[in-house]
Amino acid sequence: MSTGSRIGRRFEALKREGRGGLVTFVTAGDPDRRTSMEVFRGLPAAGADVIELGIPFSDPMADGPAIQAASQRALKAGHTLAATLAMVAEFRRDDADTPVILMGYYNPIYVYGVERFVSDAATAGVDALIVVDLPPEECDELLGPAAAVGIDLIFLVAPTTKDDRLPVVLAKAGGFVYYVSITGITGTASAVVTDVAAAVERIRRHTQIPVAVGFGIKTPEQAAEMAGAADAAVVGSAVVAKVAENVDETGAALPGLVEAVLSFVGELADGVRGAGAKGAAQ
Amino acid sequence: MEAVNTYRAGPDEHGHFGIYGGRYVAETLMPLILEVERAYRAACADPAFAAEFDYYLKHYVGRPSPLYFAERLTERLGGAKIYFKRDELNHTGAHKINNTLGQILLARRMGKKRIIAETGAGQHGVATATVCALFGIRCEVYMGATDIERQSPNVFRMKLLGAEVRPVRSGSGTLKDAMNDAVRDWVANVEDTYYLIGTVAGPHPYPVMVRDFQSVIGNEVREQIVEAEGRLPDSLIACIGGGSNALGLFHPFLDDRGVRMIGVEAAGHGIETGEHCASLTAGDPGVLHGNRTYLLQDADGQINEGHSLAAGLDYPGVGPEHAWLRDTGRVEYVSVTDSEALEAFELCSRAEGIIPALEPAHALAYVARIAGDLPRDHLMVMNMCGRGDKDVFTVAGHLGVEL
16 A cells, blocks of 8 residues: 555545544744654644644745744754655654655755656655645656655645636546645745635536645634635644744753643644534534 | 858747746736737837838937948058948937837827836936927836936936836836836736836737847948948947847848857956856856846856846846857857956047947947957948946046046
């Protein structure tokens, strides 16, 4: 069985539970590798159904201040793409089931070497990739090699992606569809749930794969609402902000960082689970 | 080396020059980029657009700019016959306005109500603010906080022209970060906003569009040199930051095999010090700001800061068509240090009574390096793409003079 099917199995399980999933994003190596590894390893027990691990990049154009700062902390601590892959391998020693998705920008992958990267990623236990600045028009050089080792490419769909363009994006999409609920960068404005529900409906007319909603989801209530309107809610900047709250002025981890992040993820998970229970009762 | 019949056919329909160029943007922006491309194609097919562009180039910018025989410099160097293409005589003092004018006319056709731009030294910001004032369109310019400090006269000029200057503190607070923030603004304001990029870089169609607007430089040189000398030049020389003035000069000549072309990058403190902006000389292919091209980066694919005395050359990337022209060998790319550029700056001021901007001073330094060894009938055209008024404080500082 290919590793990519972890995502499929997880969404099937969520369906059986009758609830939407919680996808959490943390930047690899933020604020340092050891602390970041502790957070990463603790996420499933805290209630994350799927984990997105951010690949730090010096110029994250689609991200807001929170995630850019996280990248900078990680890079300052000397983090590299090879270290990110090593973190996934370490995670997989204890957890064979939680889907892990690497999310980032194309340049570090391109410079690492596409063939070598997908091979190392598959060995480490990566299930899918989200490469923010690699639209379907440019993705073929990564899509083929990734597919060959069982790694999915997950694509973003935005409010600006009109119906005539959806098939272009969804034809190559694997894993799930990541619906960017706002026109903007990560961690800024929040979307209106009715708009999101309509957009998810629109996407589902074109694809069978699950739809996760992200960008601007900051609270357990919003996570519950958005997970209810789709198959999962993605929370990134708000989680990363908990890291930022627990570092000193040099960017070094303060005691209690791991607990603070995981306890926030626990609140998000409770929110998503509460909404599911309500949904099932209706 | 790639064997090609023409160097002027690119890019392909997806904006690729060989492996370079393309459209590496987030999905939110993809539909906008495609809209800009459609609008640009429609404009190109409409003679009224060209007529409007030509009208403003002539009456507002002051084109054609002269092709001037630099007689004293030629004597001094004792070799090639040197001509300057005087694009520093344009309104606003540089070649930048050729492009901002073209793009603002496009933005108006598209019905956009707000213009955003990035700027490093402030020259593109001023050129953008100028055309926005001309047409009464709201203008916001992203500029690194570090650059705002070192380029305060241009900041004030933009404000006088009615633009809002937005300081960028994210990342390293320089041009690449200003570009990141401009893209972030565009993603958040997709309906009414047009992003006016200042060089031949970014996602397709920007590299081709900016090249086309700047090609007025090379097209004029073709006519002017034939009128003056009865033949095409033997060599063309221009400085390269993002590469718009160079491509504007080179592109109309790319298929004239007898014309040698040289792009001069900024070697800063010297290539070996790592403190430079010579992405074609010392960088590696990568993907940034919407295109694949040569970049200054580390082994992990993180983008490095460039360094050059000339703020207009201080960018870690370069236009993708230059990357392709480098690989095909059609254009030679060389580099010149800060101190060589400063010497050329002084030489030109005294020998010709023209104070050049520090950017073309790099091209001039290379002219000075090779002209003496060339025969007297060698015709060389250098693009004097900007005037040096903006640089007098920087130069004074380096000469140890207090103003």
